[in-house]
Structure formats: C-alpha cells, structure tokens
Amino acid sequence: xxxxxxxxxxxxxxxxxxxxxxxxxxxxxxxxxxxxxxxxxxxxxxxxxxxxxxxxxxxxxxxxxxxxxxxxxxxxxxxxxxxxxxxxxxxxxxxxxxxxxxxxxxxxxxxxxxxxxxxxxxxxxxxxxxxxxxxxxxxxxxxxxxxxxxxxxxxxxxxxxxxxxxxxxxxxxxxxxxxxxxxxxxxxxxxxxxxxxxxxxxxxxxxxxxxxxxxxxxxxxxxxxxxxxxxxxxxxxxxxxxxxxxxxxxxxxxxxxxxxxxxxxxxxxxxxxxxxxxxxxxxxxxxxxxxxxxxxxxxxxxxxxxxxxxxxxxxxxxxxxxxxxxxxxxxxxxxxxxxxxxxxxxxxxxxxxxxxxxxxxxxxxxxxxxxxxxxxxxxxxxxxxxxxxxxxxxxxxxxxxxxxxxxxxxxxxxxxxxxxxxxxxxxxxxxxxxxxxxxxxxxxxxxxxxxxxxxxxxxxxxxxxxxxxxxxxxxxxxxxxxxxxxxxxxxxxxxxxxxxxxxxxxxxxxxxxxxxxxxxxxxxxxxxxxxxxxxxxxxxxxxxxxxxxxxxx
Amino acid sequence: xxxxxxxxxxxxxxxxxxxxxxxxxxxxxxxxxxxxxxxxxxxxxxxxxxxxxxxxxxxxxxxxxxxxxxxxxxxxxxxxxxxxxxxxxxxxxxxxxxxxxxxxxxxxxxxxxxxxxxxxxxxxxxxxxxxxxxxxxxxxxxxxxxxxxxxxxxxxxxxxxxxxxxxxxxxxxxxxxxxxxxxxxxxxxxxxxxxxxxxxxxxxxxxxxxxxxxxxxxxxxxxxxxxxxxxxxxxxxxxxxxxxxxxxxxxxxxxxxxxxxxxxxxxxxxxxxxxxxxxxxxxxxxxxxxxxxxxxxxxxxxxxxxxxxxxxxxxxxxxx
Numbered sequence: 001x002x003x004x005x006x007x008x009x010x011x012x013x014x015x016x017x018x019x020x021x022x023x024x025x026x027x028x029x030x031x032x033x034x035x036x037x038x039x040x041x042x043x044x045x046x047x048x049x050x051x052x053x054x055x056x057x058x059x060x061x062x063x064x065x066x067x068x069x070x071x072x073x074x075x076x077x078x079x080x081x082x083x084x085x086x087x088x089x090x091x092x093x094x095x096x097x098x099x100x101x102x103x104x105x106x107x108x109x110x111x112x113x114x115x116x117x118x119x120x121x122x123x124x125x126x127x128x129x130x131x132x133x134x135x136x137x138x139x140x141x142x143x144x145x146x147x148x149x150x151x152x153x154x155x156x157x158x159x160x161x162x163x164x165x166x167x168x169x170x171x172x173x174x175x176x177x178x179x180x181x182x183x184x185x186x187x188x189x190x191x192x193x194x195x196x197x198x199x200x201x202x203x204x205x206x207x208x209x210x211x212x213x214x215x216x217x218x219x220x221x222x223x224x225x226x227x228x229x230x231x232x233x234x235x236x237x238x239x240x241x242x243x244x245x246x247x248x249x250x251x252x253x254x255x256x257x258x259x260x261x262x263x264x265x266x267x268x269x270x271x272x273x274x275x276x277x278x279x280x281x282x283x284x285x286x287x288x289x290x291x292x293x294x295x296x297x298x299x300x301x302x303x304x305x306x307x308x309x310x311x312x313x314x315x316x317x318x319x320x321x322x323x324x325x326x327x328x329x330x331x332x333x334x335x336x337x338x339x340x341x342x343x344x345x346x347x348x349x350x351x352x353x354x355x356x357x358x359x360x361x362x363x364x365x366x367x368x369x370x371x372x373x374x375x376x377x378x379x380x381x382x383x384x385x386x387x388x389x390x391x392x393x394x395x396x397x398x399x400x401x402x403x404x405x406x407x408x409x410x411x412x413x414x415x416x417x418x419x420x421x422x423x424x425x426x427x428x429x430x431x432x433x434x435x436x437x438x439x440x441x442x443x444x445x446x447x448x449x450x451x452x453x454x455x456x457x458x459x460x461x462x463x464x465x466x467x468x469x470x471x472x473x474x475x476x477x478x479x480x481x482x483x484x485x486x487x488x489x490x491x492x493x494x495x496x497x498x499x500x501x502x503x504x505x506x507x508x509x510x511x512x513x514x515x516x517x518x519x520x521x522x523x524x525x526x527x528x529x530x531x532x533x534x535x536x537x538x539x540x541x542x543x544x545x546x547x548x549x550x551x552x553x
Numbered sequence: 554x555x556x557x558x559x560x561x562x563x564x565x566x567x568x569x570x571x572x573x574x575x576x577x578x579x580x581x582x583x584x585x586x587x588x589x590x591x592x593x594x595x596x597x598x599x600x601x602x603x604x605x606x607x608x609x610x611x612x613x614x615x616x617x618x619x620x621x622x623x624x625x626x627x628x629x630x631x632x633x634x635x636x637x638x639x640x641x642x643x644x645x646x647x648x649x650x651x652x653x654x655x656x657x658x659x660x661x662x663x664x665x666x667x668x669x670x671x672x673x674x675x676x677x678x679x680x681x682x683x684x685x686x687x688x689x690x691x692x693x694x695x696x697x698x699x700x701x702x703x704x705x706x707x708x709x710x711x712x713x714x715x716x717x718x719x720x721x722x723x724x725x726x727x728x729x730x731x732x733x734x735x736x737x738x739x740x741x742x743x744x745x746x747x748x749x750x751x752x753x754x755x756x757x758x759x760x761x762x763x764x765x766x767x768x769x770x771x772x773x774x775x776x777x778x779x780x781x782x783x784x785x786x787x788x789x790x791x792x793x794x795x796x797x798x799x800x801x802x803x804x805x806x807x808x809x810x811x812x813x814x815x816x817x818x819x820x821x822x823x824x825x826x827x828x829x830x831x832x833x834x835x836x837x838x839x840x841x842x843x844x845x846x847x848x849x850x851x852x853x854x855x856x857x858x859x860x861x862x863x864x865x866x867x868x869x870x871x872x873x
Contacts (some may be wrong), residue, residue, distance in 0.1 A: 235649065248652055261862075270556035270862035272707060273805055553815050 001134035009034075009423050016163045016420040017433055018084060027480060029087040032198040034423075034433045048081055049425065052191050054301035061241070063182050078474035079184050079191060081425045084436065084456045085199075088483030091452065094157065094165055097349030098440060099448040100339060102126055102153045105172055105326045106444065107257055107342040109149040118341055124334050128358065128409070132331065133379040134173070134324020136287055138294045142311050144320040146218040148444050151318035152211070152282075154178075154454075157349070157438045159420035162321035166352050166417065168437065170327040172334065173319060174284050177455040178207055178441050179242040180475055182249075182490025184455075188477040202452035206250035207441070211282070214445025218316045219279035229255045229269060233285045233301050243284050255281075262305030265312035280316040287321050329412050330356070330378035331553035355413035357404065367404070370397050374414045375404065388465070390416060419465050422476065424458055430471050435459045436531075437467050438478065558653060559711045560861035561646050565654075566715025568643035569662070572636045573692035574723040574756075578604065579626055579636075580685040581755025586619055607730045608634045620678050627677060627684060628669070635690060637669045655702040658695055665691035710803035714796050714856065718849060721792035723755060725846045728776055732835045732842075749775045761785045776838045780845075781827035789845060791821040800856065812855035819848050 010024055011017025019030050026034040040048075056076035086094070111118050112129055119126045129135060154175025156168040185204050189196065212228060219226035232243035234256055247254035259269050260278065283290065289299040294307040309315045325331065333354040336347045344485035355362035355373070366373055371390050377385040387400050404411045421433035440454030455478040457467035467473040559596045582604050601622040606612040608626060644666045647659045668687045677684055696716070703709045731752055749770050751757045756779065765782060768774035782788040786795075797816040800807070807813045823845070830837060857865045 244652060253555050254652075255555060256557065272554045272556055272559040272711070272803065272860040535617050 005019070009433075010405075011421055012433050014161060015418050015435075016159055017434075018159070018420050018422050020423075030085050033083070033085060033195060036195050036197065037423075037431070043509070045081060045425050045429035046142065046427065048191055049383075049427075049429075051134065052076070052079060052187060053219075055187060056183075061180075077180060077183070078458075078460070079187055080434075080458055080476045081188075082423050082431070083188060083195065083477040083479050084422050084438075085479045086453065087483065088481050090165075091480045093348060094466075095450045096444050097165070097167075097347070098155060098450050099155075100343065100345060100348050101155065101335060101424070102150055102172070102442055102444060104335065104339040104342050105153070105170060106150045108331075108338045109172075109320070109323055110143065110147065111342075112412070113142065113322060118338065121341065123337050123341055124129075124331070125358075128330060129325060132325050132328045134287065134322070136322035136325070138307060139311075139322045140412045141264065141321075144218070144310070144444075145313060145316045148218050149320035149323050150326070151214055151218065151320070151444050153319075153442045153444065154439045155442075157440065158352070161418040161420075163420065163523065165349055167335070167349050168352055168417070169329070170332060171439075172323045172327045173286065175439065175441065176239045176242055176284075177439055178451070179523075180244040181441070181453065181455050181478070182207060182245075184475060184477040187343050190194035192350065199479065201479040202482060204451055204453055207443075207451050208246060210443050210445075210449050210451070211246070212250040212252070214281055214443045214449070215280040215316070215318055218318070220313055220316060221279040227277060228252045228280045230258075230276055231255050231257075231260070231281050231283040231285065233257075233289070237284070240282065246388075257301045257303050260303040260306070262309045264305060265309050267303070267306060267309040267315040267316055268496070272359055278315060278320065282318045287324060290321070311317070326409050328378050329376050329380070330358075330409065333412065348420050351413040352417050357408035357411045357413065362413070363404075365410050370401060372416065374416055375400055376412055376414065376424050378410055378412060382390060394482070412422065417465075419459075419467075422456075422458070424460070432462065434462070435465045435467065436476065452480035554707050555866065556558060556862040558650065559707065560651065560857075560864045561649055562708055562711040562752070563715035563856070563861070564866060565643055565646040565650065566712040566717075567719040568639045568646060569692055569695055570716040570719035571634075572639035572643065572688060574720060575608070575626065575634070575639065576636050576685050576688040576692075577624065577757055578607070578727060578755045579712070580689075581751055583619070583623070583681055583685075584754060585751030603730045607726050620674075623677060623681060624674050628672060628674060640666050640669055653708055654872065655698065658698045659704060661691050661695045661698060664842065665695075667865060690742075705802075707803045710799040711860070714799040715804070716826070717792040717795040717799065720787060721789045721796070722846070722849055724779060724787070724789055724792070725842045725849070727755070728779060728842045729839060730777055732772065732839050750856075752779075756787055758785060758787055761787075765786055773833065773835055773838065776835060777830065777833070780838065781823055781830075783824070784825075790820070790827070793820050793823060793849075796852070802815070803860070810859060812852050815848065815852050815855055819852070820844070845848070 009020060009229050011020050011022070012207055018027070020026050037045075053076040058080070061077045061250045108118065112135070113146070116126065118124055119129065130137075150172040152175060154171045156171065156176065157165050158168045159165055181204055206237060215228045217225045219228060225382070228250070229252055230243055230247040232240060232247075232254055234240070237243070244254055253259075253269065255269055260281075261268050261270060261275065263275070267278045267281070270277050285301065288295045290302050291304060291306040292299045292302045295302065306315075306317075307321065310317055310321065333351065333356050336351060339345055339347045355366050357363045357366060367373065373389045373394070375389070387396060389397070392400070417436035419437060422436050423431040424434040426432050436456050436458050438454050438456050442448055442450045456478045458474040458476055459465055459467045523534050568845050582601065586600055594824050601619055602612050602614065604626065605622060625632055625635060627636050630641060631636050632638060640662065644662050645866065647654060647662045651659055665687065667683065668691070672684050672687075699709060699712060703712070703793040704820055750759065752772075752775055753762050753770065758779065760786075762770065762775065762778055765778065765785065767778045767782065778788065781789040783794060785791060793816060797813065797820055798813050800816065804810045804813060826841065830841065833841075854865070857863055868873070
C-alpha cells in the first residue's frame with residue numbers, strides 16, 4: 001500500500017478537483033498516477049524538482065520575472081511534477097468543441113470582411129464590430145489563400161465547479177505557449193518516466209510538423225515546395241524563445257523585418273544568394289506593426305508593401321490580417337450565436353455566462369453586483385485591466401464603476417468561474433490543490449488539428465485563480481489518454497466522417513493552377529456548399545498583434 | 554541562408570579577428586617599448602603614438618604614455634576599436650547566431666568577454682601579459698572550434714572570409730603607419746634593428762620569418778615578407794587567398810561574382826609583386842599597402858552588395 005502524500009490529498013470544498021472525487025477517492029483515470037506519485041517520498045519529489053530546475057536553466061528554458069528587489073531575475077520555467085490527465089472521452093468532446101468554435105470564428109472573420117450576413121441577420125450590431133480596435137478595414141474584401149484566417153488558435157478553457165468545460169477566451173491572433181507544452185513533455189519523460197507507466201499518453205511533439213504542413217497547405221506556391229518562414233519582432237521579444245524554437249523545429253528560417261522585402265506584389269527574403277520568394281509567413285507580431293504603408297506608419301519592425309503582396313494572393317500570412325476582430329472580448333458573448341448561424345449546430349463548449357454592457361439591463365445588473373463578478377476591458381489581453389469583484393477593494397470597485405460608466409461598451413462582465421483544481425507539489429514535497437486552466441492549440445490548414453492536451457497553467461498561490469506566469473503562475477504537463485477504440489486520425493478534429501463541414505465558402509481562385517486544385521480538393525472534402533459567394537476576392541494580409549498579447553504564459 | 558545571418562557571421566569573424574590582432578599588436582609594442590631606442594628611429598616606428606594612429610586616432614607625433622594607450626586600446630568599452638569593444642560585439646553577434654554556431658564557440662567568446670571585464674586598469678598596467686594571453690588563447694580556441702566542429706558550409710565560409718579580411722586589413726594598417734614613408738635615410742647601418750623584430754613579434758611572425766630565410770630582418774625584408782609571402786598564414790597574400798577561397802566556396806555562381814573576380818585579380822597581383830618588388834624600398838611598399846587596402850575596401854563593398862543585401866558596417870577603426 002503506498003504511503004506517500006497522495007493519500008492525504010483532498011480537493012477543496014465546493015470546487016471540482018480533477019484528481020479526486022468529493023469522497024477523497026481518486027477518479028478512475030488517475031488512480032494509477034496517484035499511486036505512482038504516492039509511492040514517492042516527499043524528499044524524492046523535491047529532489048526531482050531541483051533536478052528539473054537545473055535542467056531548465058541549462059537548456060535556457062527560462063523567463064524573466066521581477067524579483068523582490070525590483071531587478072529582473074531569470075527563473076526556470078515553473079513546471080509542476082504532477083501531470084494533469086484528461087481522459088479520451090473528455091478530450092474528444094473538447095476537441096470537437098474547439099474545432100467547431102474555430103470554424104465558426106474563421107467563418108465570422110470571413111463574413112465580417114465580405115458579405116456581413118451575420119450583421120444583416122441582426123445577430124451582431126455592425127457598430128460593435130467596426131469599433132473593435134483590431135478590426136482591419138485595410139483587408140475589407142480580401143480573402144486569404146485557402147480561405148483560412150485562423151491558422152493557429154489557442155483558446156483558453158476552464159472547468160466549472162461541476163466539472164463542465166467552458167471557453168474563457170478566444171485567442172486567434174498570435175497565441176503563444178506551445179513551446180512550453182513541448183518542453184514540459186520532454187522534461188517529464190526524462191525526469192519521471194515512471195509516472196507514465198500504465199498510461200498511453202498521446203504525443204505532442206509532432207506539433208511543429210503539423211504547423212509546417214498547415215502553412216504549406218495554405219501557401220500559394222505553384223511549383224516545388226513552398227518556402228515558409230517564421231517572422232519574429234526580434235530577440236528582445238519575451239516570446240523570442242518560442243519563435244526560435246518553432247523555426248528550429250520546423251527547419252525554416254527565422255526572419256526579422258529587415259530580411260523581408262516586397263518587390264511588385266511578391267514577398268521575398270534576402271538571402272546570401274539573392275532574393276528568394278516567400279510563400280507563407282508565420283508572423284508573431286500584431287497587425288498594426290506589420291506594414292507601415294497600410295497600418296501604423298511609425299512601425300519600424302514592419303515590411304512595407306506586405307499587405308499589397310497579401311492582397312494579390314502571392315503570400316499567405318498566418319494568422320491572417322484582421323483576425324483580431326474575432327477574439328475581442330466584446331465579440332466573445334456572440335460566439336455561440338455564430339456557431340448556430342454559420343454551422344447550424346449547437347455549441348459543444350459553452351461560454352462563461354457573460355453580460356454585454358451595451359445592453360442597459362446587463363449593465364444595470366453588473367453595476368449592482370460588481371463585487372460578485374469579473375469585469376474585463378475588451379480589446380485587451382494577458383489579464384490586463386481585469387477586476388475580480390470578490391477580491392477587489394472598495395476603492396478599486398468605485399474606480400471601476402466610474403471607468404465603466406464612461407464607456408460601457410468597452411467592458412464586459414462575467415460570472416466568477418471557480419476554476420477546477422489539480423494536485424500540485426509544494427516546496428516541501430507535499431501535495432496541495434491548485435487552480436488551473438487549459439490552453440489547447442489548434443492548427444487550421446486543410447483541416448483543423450488539435451494538439452492533444454495543451455498548456456495547463458497553474459496558480460501557485462493557494463486559492464488564487466491568477467494563472468499568468470507574470471503573476472507567479474506555473475504549468476503542468478497535460479496528458480490526453482489514448483482511447484480504447486482506435487480512431488483513424490485522433491487529431492483531425494473536423495473529419496467529414498464526424499458530420500462536420502469544412503468551410504462552406506471557398507475563395508474563387510484566380511491566381512494560379514495550384515490554387516484551383518487545392519480549393520477543389522477542399523470543396524470536395526467538405527461536401528456541402530462549395531460555391532463562392534464572391535468571385536473577386538483576392539487574399540489580403542491583415543495585421544495581427546503579437547507584440548504585447550498572449551505572452552502571459 | 555538569410556543575408557542577415559550571413560552578414561552577422563562575417564562580422565563575428567571580423568570582430569574576433571580584430572580583437573586577436575589588436576591584442577597581439579599591443580603585446581608586441583609593449584615589449585618593444587620597454588627597450589625602446591628613441592634616438593634611432595630608423596627602420597620601423599613602433600611605439601604607442603603610431604599605435605594610436607593605426608587604430609584611427611589623431612596623432613600629432615608626440616609621445617603617448619603607455620598606460621594611457623594600453624587602457625584605451627585594451628579595456629575601454631566606449632572606444633570602438635578597443636579589444637574589449639570588439640569582444641563585446643563578437644559576443645552580441647554570437648548570441649544572435651546561437652542556433653547557427655556550435656555552443657562551444659559561443660562559450661569561448663562569452664568566457665573571454667567575462668574575463669576581460671574582470672581585468673582592472675591597474676592589473677593591466679602591472680602585468681598586461683595575462684590579458685594578452687587570455688585574448689590569444691580564447692581566440693585561438695574559437696578558431697580551433699570553427700575548424701573542428703563547424704559544418705563546412707556557407708556559414709563557416711562567411712565566418713572565415715570575415716576573419717581573413719580583417720587580418721589583412723589590420724596588417725596593412727600597421728605597415729602603413731610603422732613604415733615611415735618619405736625621405737628617411739636608408740643606410741645599411743640601422744636597417745637590421747630591433748624594431749623590425751618588434752614588428753614581426755607584433756604579428757607573431759618572428760619564427761616563420763627566420764625559417765623562411767626571407768633575408769636579413771630589416772624593414773624592407775620584413776615588410777615584403779608580411780605583404781607577399783603566401784606560405785605564411787598571417788601575410789596579406791595568404792589572407793587574400795583565404796578570403797578568395799571562402800567566398801568562392803560560398804558563391805553558387807562564383808565565375809560571375811564581383812568579389813571573387815576582384816579577389817582573384819588581387820591575389821594574382823600580389824603573387825606578381827612578390828617577384829617584381831623583390832628589391833623595392835619602403836616607399837614603394839607603403840604605396841603598395843595603400844593600393845591593397847583600397848582593393849580590400851572594395852572587396853568588402855562587393856561582398857555586402859552580393860551576399861548581404863547591401864548591409865554595411867563601418868570597417869575602419871576608431872579611437873578618440
């Protein structure tokens with residue numbers, strides 16, 4: 001009988017714990033794991049922790065935080081040693097839910113810049129859409145190669161107190177954190193191989209390959225292999241490690257703005273052998289910095305003329321320009337409606353109950369219950385400006401009230417979600433429940449593929465629900481278990497066999513033969529509605545923002 | 554390969570090479586200065602004043618204090634020709650290239666940078682040999698690692714091109730300054746003086762010169778040896794040949810490449826002059842150095858134009 005710390009582990013009252021039931025007995029799919037963890041003495045666990053930190057520092061997997069003395073300190077990326085386990089059935093729901101949501105968002109972006117049917121239908125006010133700071137009028141009427149806008153999406157999921165998965169936020173601009181998912185898994189297999197025994201955990205390390213395939217799939221290359229690059233703002237960006245990591249893993253060049261040049265309508269990179277054509281750019285900076293000619297003229301990290309090239313369809317940019325309109329917090333409440341409208345399906349994953357402050361009733365309700373709700377500014381990300389009612393002081397709430405009343409449409413109110421907990425190792429090697437969220441990553445090329453698991457972020461302070469790394473949050477390796485019944489391709493989340501449709505409207509292709517071929521293929525694969533609504537849509541680059549957002553892992 | 558990466562590699566080579574040669578030169582001057590013969594300026598002009606001139610400072614002919622010169626050329630990070638500034642920039646380049654260059658090479662540069670930062674001005678003046686040795690050893694280690702661990706591809710070719718071009722450039726600068734042009738008396742009496750030796754020592758070529766039996770160690774012989782002797786790796790001719798070889802390897806169409814053509818011409822000229830100028834005096838040699846230097850500057854521009862999308866950095870030294 002194991003005698004380690006897991007036996008004494010209990011989840012907190014009234015909160016869903018993912019490892020143990022309310023009775024204290026481990027849930028079925030984690031029984032073995034809890035036993036294996038229990039077999040380790042607390043000293044062994046803390047020794048493992050020290051080894052992990054040493055390994056991370058050696059490998060340079062660190063991030064800067066501000067120490068108590070105000071100086072920046074390089075800390076090893078905080079990985080908790082107890083993995084989080086998601087069983088196959090649960091994952092299959094999440095995966096389908098994500099694919100559904102991403103497809104709807106993609107459709108919405110296309111609609112916003114083209115037919116605006118959802119507006120004409122009266123579901124979302126045009127005023128709201130056009131006033132979003134990430135709405136890019138520069139790409140109005142421009143459809144990117146393949147009709148895909150949200151090539152890489154990282155949606156934030158949380159679990160309610162009854163264990164239901166809910167979507168907290170959509171990130172379809174430049175979500176970051178995938179490199180930590182891969183680094184965490186690698187570290188876990190080296191540090192604690194024993195924990196894996198008895199489990200068949202789905203691998204994650206093929207992500208770079210999946211991403212590369214997706215980028216190649218949308219790249220408008222007519223002959224030979226498409227040239228794909230990763231575009232980073234530079235080494236000073238906090239997520240530079242990830243940019244370099246992905247470029248390295250995909251085996252493609254990591255470029256900066258000075259490496260790219262647009263001649264005519266074609267984008268090239270400067271190589272030692274002259275200009276070489278670039279077909280697809282995985283950019284890690286925001287729309288507004290991408291092209292000083294069409295977006296912010298003062299951007300020195302942009303490529304003049306890129307938007308022109310994008311418009312003429314000679315280069316694919318991932319994610320496409322203008323996607324920011326879909327992950328704005330003011331648009332978030334409308335996503336379930338989008339799913340019903342575009343896909344004719346009921347949403348598989350629900351939103352967190354949200355109040356739209358542009359409605360007088362909702363506004364009044366939020367004002368009356370400020371101390372019970374979470375209030376978030378729209379057009380922000382990374383936890384900026386978020387006020388959690390139950391944890392705020394009176395002065396903060398008064399200030400918030402004033403701020404909101406100035407322009408209610410710039411805010412949303414949400415019910416507080418009691419995030420689920422997972423056992424987490426403390427410094428002394430004992431286990432204690434900590435709140436977590438999950439950011440799974442999906443790649444949209446020819447199909448949507450969801451990488452099993454994702455980045456689990458942990459709030460390391462007891463009772464805290466702030467999981468951002470900048471707030472002292474940690475992370476966990478996230479295991480998705482293999483199901484007993486083998487599926488043909490467990491990651492292709494939107495196979496037609498599952499009754500899901502691909503994009504209903506694909507671009508009318510006018511630039512080259514390869515494109516025609518590809519769109520036909522997709523249309524056949526998707527089955528339904530393959531007619532193009534607008535036959536004269538050139539693909540256009542839309543700027544997105546990566547510089548300040550989504551770097552909070 | 555991205556032009557930016559190629560450019561960074563080329564400059565990494567130049568910075569490391571510049572640091573190495575500068576330090577070697579300072580070491581030679583330091584030794585010569587200890588036993589200086591200020592009354593007998595025949596031969597070469599190797600003391601701190603000319604060194605400042607070599608490094609691009611204004612020099613009015615007055616004596617420069619050793620402490621001052623050493624401190625400025627070795628440890629002053631704000632002087633962009635100082636050894637420490639070169640090492641620092643090399644470190645920055647290596648950092649930007651961390652996925653291109655092997656880890657050990659990065660460590661060699663990083664360690665050197667840390668070692669130099671730990672040297673205090675007092676310690677330097679008291680015993681500069683320690684700092685000189687650190688630079689020499691780390692740089693040698695760096696180039697050794699290039700030879701042992703780096704793939705022979707474009708990357709190592711650009712690194713080598715930068716290294717050798719800088720080597721030639723430093724050497725030419727030295728020759729132009731230390732060989733006093735004009736109507737210097739050229740008697741037989743003082744030609745074989747210790748200063749020519751010092752010049753050889755400053756480029757680390759004493760032994761090679763002796764073994765090559767290139768003649769008596771007087772100024773014209775030493776200068777000719779350093780300019781034209783292809784078999785001595787730190788001679789201008791050898792540097793030029795190596796740059797040519799590296800660029801030739803990196804270029805897919807080297808037959809129509811301006812830098813390759815220019816370098817081939819220069820290499821042939823040097824080979825020819827080795828014989829044609831066998832008895833030339835130092836004025837001719839100084840003139841020749843100026844011509845070669847001009848050609849190398851043109852090569853630098855050609856290389857930038859062809860491979861680095863026109864990106865240029867100021868190649869000249871400067872100290873205030």
